[in-house]
Amino acid sequence: DAMVIQNPRYQVTQFGKPVTLSCSQTLNHNVMYWYQQKSSQAPKLLFHYYDKDFNNEADTPDNFQSRRPNTSFCFLDIRSPGLGDAAMYLCATSRDGTGLGNTEAFFGQGTRLTVV
Amino acid sequence: AQTVTQSQPEMSVQEAETVTLSCTYDTSESDYYLFWYKQPPSRQMILVIRQEAYKQQNATENRFSVNFQKAAKSFSLKISDSQLGDAAMYFCAFISPGGGADGLTFGKGTHLIIQP
Structure with missing residues (x-):
């Protein structure tokens, strides 16, 4: 059974047109992450939520925003997508806290974003 | 800040043989967790x-095992009896x-090819 679900799997958007990617989880984990993965590169953390607390990475562009209306859902909003934002976007969750079991991340299948 | 280095962009191995993927990291912390993701x-x-960094015993999961050398900051993955289904980015x-404060820091990945 899928535990971290991302929709849609593939998204095509126009240059400059706002787009929202969604992520849901059935694990009841405290932490939800958004990673950007460009072709043949390592995933790069954009931001994460610890419960309702939002934590932005210092180098994440302002063009990227996130919302977490409840424990289960988290959204990635790209306000004005540019060609350079084409990538795979990965959502992940973890229980957090100390201890190895709490730091393991569970990933969704990702949303591949194409900007035309 | 932590860094993770994977020096092998691509590795190829014959089915049923053993392959080792390299990983080194840099951190000033004494306690941390290391993972291999496929x-x-x-x-x-x-x-x-x-x-777990404070455990000297190397982790093993069926055909997968690690060689963790804390002093050398090295964390290699050994895959025994390679199977076609092992083909992936690692x-x-x-x-x-x-955990939640920083998320995962990834290396750039190693593309593993399994030759039938």
């Missing part, structure tokens, strides 16, 4: 194996004990 062509990141990753 990302098959379907793109969902899957945890392969994990290691990412080495690091996380601090607090």
Whole structure:
């Protein structure tokens, strides 16, 4: 059974047109992450939520925003997508806290974003 | 800040043979967690194996084992009896004990090819 679900799997958007990617989880984990993965590169953390607390990475562009209306859902909003934002976007969750079991991340299948 | 280095962009191995993927990292922390994640062509990141830094014993999961050398900051993955289904990108990753504060730091990945 899928535990971290991302929709849609593939998204095509126009240059400059706002787009929202969604992520849901059935694990009841405290932490939800958004990673950007460009072709043949390592995933790069954009931001994460610890419960309702939002934590932005210092180098994440302002063009990227996130919302977490409840424990289960988290959204990635790209306000004005540019060609350079084409990538795979990965959502992940973890229980957090100390201890190895709490730091393991569970990933969704990702949303591949194409900007035309 | 932590860094993770995977020096082998691509590795190839014959089916049923053994292959070792390299990973080194840099951190000033004494306690942390290390992971190997597998990302098959379907793109969902899957945890392969994990290691706690304060445990000297190397982790093992069936055909997968690690060689953790804390002093050398090295964390290699050995895959025994390679199978076609092992073909994927493999990412080495690091996380601090607090987990949620920083998310995972990934290496650039190693593309593993299994030759039939």
